[in-house]
Amino acid sequence: MPSRSDDAVASALEHAATVLVGDIRDLAVSNPVVLIDGRSGAGKTTLARMLVGRWPVQGRVQSIALDSIYPGWDGLDAGAERALDGILRPHGRGLLGSWRRWDWKSEADAESHAVDPALSLLVEGSGILTPATAKIADVTVWVESAEQGRKARALARDGDTYRPHWDRWAAQEDEHVRRDDPRALATRVVTVP
Structure with missing residues (x-):
């Protein structure tokens, strides 16, 4: 049985998804680009899944999580740069983009994935919203x-795998927030309890 705080989180994300579907629909474009940023555990991935399930634009949406791209526990900035250079810039120019999945177990790049510029794009992850990426989204x-x-x-969610890295990752998020001020770059701010 969910706790009251779980209900409040689900309710906040449900409301946000409804509002964002309207924002996307109002764009009246065939291949919108949506970026979702926030600190670890904020609800980015759940919100992204909700949006994909309700995507208001014809055709499928390509949903990419930076968790699949970050090159290791010290890779917040590098993951965002990889997304900018390999995914967002090509997509914005109408060119085929690509990204390499990071294999966390072997600590190396793995297979490559193509990004179709004709399709909608949703990228979520800590660090994705910067002055450079906001111009493209x-x-x-x-x-x-x-x-x-x-x-x-x-x-x-991630238990003992994440626990020893929480402070290390949080310091990178702190630097991103200080340097890039992603909240100020957002067209929508979603508050989750």
């Missing part, structure tokens, strides 16, 4: 959530 989202709730959700 149609809808930019910052998911705001207090550390206590975020940490509990992230560690419940």
